[in-house]
Amino acid sequence: MKILVTGGAGFIGSNIVKRLVDLVHEPVVYDNLSSGYCQNLLPQVPFIEADLRNLELLVEAAQGCGVILHLAASVGNKRSIDLPQVDSEINLIGTLNVLEAARYLGINRVVFSSSAGIFGELKTLPIAEGHPQDPDSPYGTSKLAAEKMCLVYNKLYGMRNICLRYFNVFGPHQRFDAYGNVIPIFANRLLRKEPIHIFGDGEQTRDFVNVRDVVSANLKAAFSEEVQGVFNIGSGARISINQLAQMMQKAAGLTADIEYLPPRPGDVRDSLADISKAQKLLGYDPGTDIYSDLVDYWNWIKNDPLSN
Ligand SMILES: NC(=O)c1ccc[n+]([C@@H]2O[C@H](COP(=O)([O-])OP(=O)(O)OC[C@H]3O[C@@H](n4cnc5c(N)ncnc54)[C@H](O)[C@@H]3O)[C@@H](O)[C@H]2O)c1
16 A cells, blocks of 8 residues: 655655555655654665645645554653744644545545643543643643544545554664653763763653554554544553663663752653553554663664764
């Protein structure tokens, strides 16, 4: 099947594109390279360098596609707090453009990459899909609004859109950037033999999910014809940031000084996905050995020319 992957030059998108190629599908990448890398592109995969805010180019790119996997986004709480307007232009209006392109072309499924950021501060543990949604950042808010837009297109236009709410994703092709995820940030500091910075007391917890499992969730969502709606995509387990720092030093065979800094605005205290809905309806089946996945990640990043 021909499949448009927006954000296909990014971390998760490029892992999806590789899996689609292995499965002999025909992905097309649509990306403006604002946080993605040319080095993530595959020569045999058509690449359209364009912005989500350009509806005309989106329609052109999606011609002949059976599904759109929509990952392109302005990613993360911190970036959205710095640039709230840009965040909504890309994450909300950009998603609306993807939905309009799909509607215009008669593509009845968009798989939207949403985020656990839509929930805000934890009220019950673990977090099921129906947990109160009270985001703490413009990013969580724009992702929630974009989800609602996907669901309203299901109601109004007979689409079968699926929103996947990722928890903290990690794995190969995830590189350090100033707005990045804690695992590449810690890895980057270990690579440079610099102290690890922890915001707050480090006892805050996160549900880290391997990108391999997020790729599988996207494929299940793309091809589960009867299913639609919202799904949590995590590992179903959590560790503290202090535990993560210890595990990463062990995985790297290195030790680092830990420096504690004040907590950051927009960061939630705890996070843990209830993944039973995705397990039941999508057949989602994530791995559980985070330490061995961190060893694999370290082995990837220490040999990645762009990270060294
Ligand atoms: N990484 C995580 O832990 C995580 C957690 C929750 C949700 N998500 C969501 O998953 C998706 C992929 O995230 P990622 O971690 O791979 O991030 P990423 O930054 O590596 O990938 C995003 C891609 O989108 C592209 N892009 C950004 N703005 C664009 C625009 N206006 N037009 C076209 N392309 C644009 C970037 O160049 C990049 O290649 C995002 O929607 C993100 O919100 C990620």
